[in-house]
Every structure is written in structure tokens, then in C-alpha cells.
Amino acid sequence: MKILVCISKAPDTTTKILFKDNDSVFNEDGVTFIINPYDEWYALVRALELKETLGGTVTVLHVGLASSDTEIRKALAIGADDAVRIDAEPNDASFVAKEIAEFAKDKSFDLILVGKETISFNGATVGGQIAGSLDLPFISLATKLDIESNNAIVEHDIDGGIEVLECEMPLVISCSKGMAEARIPNMRGIMAARTKPLLVLPSFGSQRLTNTIKYSLNPGRTTCKFIDAENAQQLIELLHNEAKVI
Amino acid sequence: MSVLVIAEISKGKIKKASLEATNYAFQIASQLSKTVTALILGETSGVNLDDLGKAGASKILTANDKKLESGDAKIICKVISDVMAQESSEVIVFSHDFNSKNIAPYLAAKVNAGIVPAAVDFPSIENGVFLVKKNVFSGKANATYQIESAIKILCLLPNSFPVELDKNKECVIEQYTAQLDGLESKIKIRETKKSSDSINLPEAELVVSAGRGLKGPENWGIIEELATELGAATACSRPVSDIGWRPHHEHVGQTGIAIRPNLYIAIGISGAIQHLAGVNGSKTIVVINKDPEAPFFKAADYGIIGDAFEIVPKITAALKNFKSSQH
Ligand SMILES: Cc1cc2nc3c(=O)[nH]c(=O)nc-3n(C[C@H](O)[C@H](O)[C@H](O)COP(=O)(O)OP(=O)(O)OC[C@H]3O[C@@H](n4cnc5c(N)ncnc54)[C@H](O)[C@@H]3O)c2cc1C
Numbered sequence A: 001m002k003i004l005v006c007i008s009k010a011p012d013t014t015t016k017i018l019f020k021d022n023d024s025v026f027n028e029d030g031v032t033f034i035i036n037p038y039d040e041w042y043a044l045v046r047a048l049e050l051k052e053t054l055g056g057t058v059t060v061l062h063v064g065l066a067s068s069d070t071e072i073r074k075a076l077a078i079g080a081d082d083a084v085r086i087d088a089e090p091n092d093a094s095f096v097a098k099e100i101a102e103f104a105k106d107k108s109f110d111l112i113l114v115g116k117e118t119i120s121f122n123g124a125t126v127g128g129q130i131a132g133s134l135d136l137p138f139i140s141l142a143t144k145l146d147i148e149s150n151n152a153i154v155e156h157d158i159d160g161g162i163e164v165l166e167c168e169m170p171l172v173i174s175c176s177k178g179m180a181e182a183r184i185p186n187m188r189g190i191m192a193a194r195t196k197p198l199l200v201l202p203s204f205g206s207q208r209l210t211n212t213i214k215y216s217l218n219p220g221r222t223t224c225k226f227i228d229a230e231n232a233q234q235l236i237e238l239l240h241n242e243a244k245v246i
Numbered sequence B: 001m002s003v004l005v006i007a008e009i010s011k012g013k014i015k016k017a018s019l020e021a022t023n024y025a026f027q028i029a030s031q032l033s034k035t036v037t038a039l040i041l042g043e044t045s046g047v048n049l050d051d052l053g054k055a056g057a058s059k060i061l062t063a064n065d066k067k068l069e070s071g072d073a074k075i076i077c078k079v080i081s082d083v084m085a086q087e088s089s090e091v092i093v094f095s096h097d098f099n100s101k102n103i104a105p106y107l108a109a110k111v112n113a114g115i116v117p118a119a120v121d122f123p124s125i126e127n128g129v130f131l132v133k134k135n136v137f138s139g140k141a142n143a144t145y146q147i148e149s150a151i152k153i154l155c156l157l158p159n160s161f162p163v164e165l166d167k168n169k170e171c172v173i174e175q176y177t178a179q180l181d182g183l184e185s186k187i188k189i190r191e192t193k194k195s196s197d198s199i200n201l202p203e204a205e206l207v208v209s210a211g212r213g214l215k216g217p218e219n220w221g222i223i224e225e226l227a228t229e230l231g232a233a234t235a236c237s238r239p240v241s242d243i244g245w246r247p248h249h250e251h252v253g254q255t256g257i258a259i260r261p262n263l264y265i266a267i268g269i270s271g272a273i274q275h276l277a278g279v280n281g282s283k284t285i286v287v288i289n290k291d292p293e294a295p296f297f298k299a300a301d302y303g304i305i306g307d308a309f310e311i312v313p314k315i316t317a318a319l320k321n322f323k324s325s326q327h
């Protein structure tokens, strides 16, 4: 089994979000980055589990600049065999997906795994775009993945329920909670990661189709109106007359 | 020339989110002096489609074919791109939900479209510059994107706008015959398990949610009674679904689903940032917690400090009274 796991990075979930350059750029100063949790906890760990039972290799791929090498090394420490970084600013999902597709097209991966979405930009589009570019089947929001002979058996979330699908490999799967349990890299893994291959490739020069012009912070809520615990009636009145939601 | 909206049916009715998307498409079409065509994939017999017309579609196309049943993006996108060609559509609107996460990005790659998922506002279109705002950083901020490609795909975040139906609007309904010869899906459905919940959480306007403060699954009765009285869906925090007190599909937050109902009542939930990420788009938030220092109060519109086991039944009773006084 040859598995490709696409990893993105995101600011740690407790990061205070700030912008700079006239609100046109996310301010990365002092921000701690993590591997996007869906990619690390679910896609990568499930890929490693499959490799451990079925044999094969797990390659991690990241489209981004050299500042991401720390996160890539962490994926190697968790257990990926090798890593590839396509050296380009990942600022447009269509661009990222096409770069990944260009890389993967002649490498005969059996599975291409991505996360459900990046927790920073919440796009959930890169996986589907990779599949579309490569003309491969796509299964979104998978919560369980098993392999039976040459088929992937995938449980995934659908509108108001779940569905179990079967699909011949190769295919692209976006991974969500439930697929695996997060792993913490151990000392041996961290040592091994230092010497594992991290190949840096130039961009394939794919087209960018969107451009981020401006950011704005969502105003938080002003102040909370407290209601006495004895006076439930007042809450109902406020929800009806003031908030007008019931 | 028309703006194409992909509409869906659930439980024998057009989904509310699809009506929102049709309203949205209508507003875009008006800016571009075009009309709206709605496309429905799958079985439509017995379903009243008129509301799509009232929401702004001047043409409804229904495409039903056995091959569409597996939900395979490849097959569905073949139909959508054929319809796009027939209708000369350059703007395609989806609702940002489970199905569109499967289909819209695949379509984007096939037709070389820039895509903006989770759009929260109408686009601004001036001198050919197409700008649209989307939610980023789990609702903490918005980003304005410029779509530079000729074909544009927008996925509207549900509950961004109230649905407006105009009974004077008219539409035609036509059957569309999909051309799927030679295309076979590699994806086969083994099993479908639909939840029996009467209200679908992502679309719900009212949500009652509870966390670890409830102590155990046997205590959810008070939550369900309040939800039933309100006509609300139920949700929960992550630890609650992790321990198996509540089903996985009720988990909201960063790693669960993101919702933005009109009313979110959080009971015995501390308000961790990862929980807020999934609910801070709600219009009104009520927090019930016995700890006055619970961080959730900082993100709430209304708060009650106290024991959920005493307060929730009182709210349910007050609501019953209120409802009977309304009649
Ligand atoms: C990367 C990451 C992703 C995460 N994703 C999510 C996510 O998607 N969704 C999510 O919910 N969490 C998520 N979490 C977990 C999150 O950080 C919190 O741990 C979790 O939300 C806490 O759940 P809780 O509020 O139910 O429990 P607790 O934090 O234990 O809070 C229980 C609350 O109940 C109150 N309480 C106790 N008894 C009563 C009573 N009798 N009456 C009233 N109030 C009472 C307490 O005062 C307390 O505030 C994530 C964490 C990480 C690190």
C-alpha cells in the first residue's frame, strides 16, 4: 500500500487572531503553529495503522514555505516514512490542490488522505479538488476506514446520518473525527525523523483562482445579561420580546 | 444565461438551506441581470417544488437517474457541468453542507472554478471584480476573497439569511435527461444509517446543548424535554460524545460540526475556545452554568448562574406557560 497524507498547518487553537498590513495578511508574529488536527490525528495516524497491518509506505506532503519544516518533521516523528514539501505559498485552495495533483499523478498512490478541513480557513475543498483534478473517486468526511483486498471500506457522515461505502482503490478520502486516536511522537521517533528524507520540490506553477483581499475580526458579544436563577419566566420574555428568537 | 443553484430534498421537502441558497442566487442574478435555474438531482416525485420558484428560481430542472444514487461526485459533476453548458451558467451556488463538501470542490476542479466555501454575505460585483466574504478561523474572523476565474462557485453557510418567499414569482419545471452513458460509479453503498432525529442539527434554528455538567447520560431527560417544548434540536460538547453519553453527530465545535442557529442554549458547558468555534455564529446564546467564572458567559447574550438540574425544568415550565398564553 502506498499512502499519501496531505498535511497543512494551522495556528494553535488558542491563538489570538490578529491581522497586519492594513488587515490584508494574517499576523503570524508569535503564533505557535500545529499540524492541522484532522490531518495529524486522523489521516496520518490511520495511514500508519494501515501500513502497520498491511505493509507499505506513508508519505506526507505539504505545500508551503520552509517555515513549515518543523511541522513536517513532527509528522515524520509520528511515523511517516518520508516527506515532500512543495515550496510555494499555500494561499489559494485551487492552487494547493493542483500542486498536490501534479505531484501525485504519476506516483500510483493507493490512497490519498486529507483532513476534513483546515481549522484556520475552514475550507474543506482541497481534497475534493485533488480528486477532481486526478479524476479519482472522492469520499468526504470519513469517520472510519478499512481495507478489504483492493477496496476501501469507508464510513462517512451524510446529511442526517452515516453511510458505509465501498470503493476500489485508488481514491481520495477526507478524514474526520473517529478514524483513529491521536499519537504522541516518542523519543525514538523524534530521533529517526531527523534523518528521514524531506524532499523539497519547486512549485509546478499551477494557477491561483482566488485572492484574499481583506480580513475583519468578528465583533464578540457585548455583555451578558444575567437573569436570576429563580426567574425563568424572565428568560422566556427576553427571548421573545428582546432577542425575538422564540 | 443563468445563475445555477443546486437544490436538495430531505424528508420529502426542499431543504430550508436550499431555499436560502436560491434566495442568494436570486440576489446575485439580479446584480448580473440574469435569472436563476435550480437543479435538483434525484427523486422528486410527490415533492412540492413551488417554493424554489417563490425563492427566486425561474426554471427548475429535475434530473433523476439511478446512477446518481451512489452520490459519486464524478457522476454528479458530469450532470452539473452539462447543465452549466446548457444554461450558460458561470456562477454556481450550493448550500455549505454535507453534500456540497462532497460535490462542490470536485466540480471546481473539473470546470476550473475558483470556489468560496462557507460564504456569509452577498458578493459585491463591480466592474467585473467579484468579491465575497467567508468565515475563517472558526468564526473568529471573516475574509474577503476575490474570485478571479470566469466560473465561480459559492457555498452559502446555512442560516446566514432568513428565507424570503414571494408568492407572485413564477417558474417552469422541466425534466432534464442526464447523459451518463459509459460512466459507472466506482463507489457502492453498503449501508445507510439515518438518524431518527426529527430536526436536523445543522439546519436547526433552535438548539439546546449540554455538556459534562450534566454528570451522566441518564440526566438528559431535562434537556430533551426543553428541546421538545421549544421544537429545538439537541447538541452536546465533545467530551460528552467521546464518552458515549450522546451520539457522535450531536458533537458541536471545532472538531465536530459548526452550527449557527438563531438560539443556542448551552447547559453545563464550560465554553472552551474549541467549543465556541462551532457555535459562536449563533444569533443569540444563552448559558446556564453553576460556575460564575465559566468562560462561556463571556460569549453569551443571556446567562443564568445556578444548578442546571433546578433551572432547566423551570425554564421548560415557563415555556409551557408562555405557549399556552400565546393561544
Ligand atoms: C484541538 C481540540 C479540539 C477540540 N474540539 C472540541 C469540540 O469540537 N467541541 C467541544 O465541545 N470541545 C472540544 N474540545 C475540548 C474542549 O477543549 C473542552 O475540553 C470541552 O469543550 C469541555 O466540555 P464541557 O464544557 O462539556 O466540560 P467541562 O469543561 O468539564 O465543563 C463542564 C461545565 O459544567 C458546569 N457544571 C457542572 N455541574 C453543573 C450543574 N449542576 N449545573 C450547571 N453547570 C454545571 C461546570 O461549571 C463546567 O463549566 C477540543 C479540544 C482540543 C484540544
Ligand SMILES: Nc1ncnc2c1ncn2[C@@H]1O[C@H](COP(=O)(O)O)[C@@H](O)[C@H]1O
Pocket: A006, A007, A008, A009, A036, A038, A039, A061, A062, A063, A064, A090, A093, A096, A113, A114, A115, A116, A117, A118, A121, A122, A123, A124, A125, A126, A127
Ligand atoms: N498547504 C497544504 N499542503 C498540503 N495539504 C493541504 C494544504 N492545505 C490543505 N491541505 C489538505 O487539505 C485538507 C483540507 O483543507 P482545506 O480545504 O484548506 O480546508 C487539509 O486538512 C489538508 O489535508
